[in-house]
Amino acid sequence: MLCPRDGTPLVSPADSGKSVFSRNGIFHCPTCAGLALNSNAASSKICSEKLESMHDGFKDEGTKTEICCPFCDSDMKVRDFAFRKIDGSLTELIEIDGCTKCSSFWFDSGELQRLSPPIEGRHENSKSEARALAVVLDLLFHLPYVML
Ligand SMILES: [Zn+2]
Numbered sequence: 323m324l325c326p327r328d329g330t331p332l333v334s335p336a337d338s339g340k341s342v343f344s345r346n347g348i349f350h351c352p353t354c355a356g357l358a359l360n361s362n363a364a365s366s367k368i369c370s371e372k373l374e375s376m377h378d379g380f381k382d383e384g385t386k387t388e389i390c391c392p393f394c395d396s397d398m399k400v401r402d403f404a405f406r407k408i409d410g411s412l413t414e415l416i417e418i419d420g421c422t423k424c425s426s427f428w429f430d431s432g433e434l435q436r437l438s439p440p441i442e443g444r445h446e447n448s449k450s451e452a453r454a455l456a457v458v459l460d461l462l463f464h465l466p467y468v469m470l
């Protein structure tokens with residue numbers, strides 16, 4: 323499987339060495355830090371059900387993109403999502419690419435970083451990036467989403 327943005331071979335959940343990735347069946351790109359998710363690869367039922375329901379929003383709606391699904395090579399579309407936080411407010415909008423055929427999604431690293439809270443007193447490095455992604459994945463899998 324190749325990164326839809328830059329063609330780098332994606333690292334599989336089993337080889338990532340990060341439990342948050344293997345637990346959720348997430349493939350990642352070592353070049354651009356984008357993430358690929360597929361409902362069949364997700365190990366938790368909650369997670370795969372959420373991905374299935376998100377997929378419904380890509381069948382008839384969304385804007386065409388130039389990227390292809392890393393799982394099945396079909397066209398992908400892009401939509402804006404927000405997540406509802408515990409206090410009822412919405413997160414910033416992020417763009418998520420979804421496959422029109424299978425329940426797969428592509429998350430650009432930059433989009434995910436916008437959702438993650440800033441880590442105080444530290445410069446950007448790979449550790450803080452990994453932690454930011456873990457935070458964002460918690461948002462993705464535990465908070466209700468709103469499609470816009
Ligand atoms: Zn990439």
Ligand SMILES: [Zn+2]
Pocket residue numbers: 391392393394395396421422423424425426
């Ligand atoms: Zn697909």
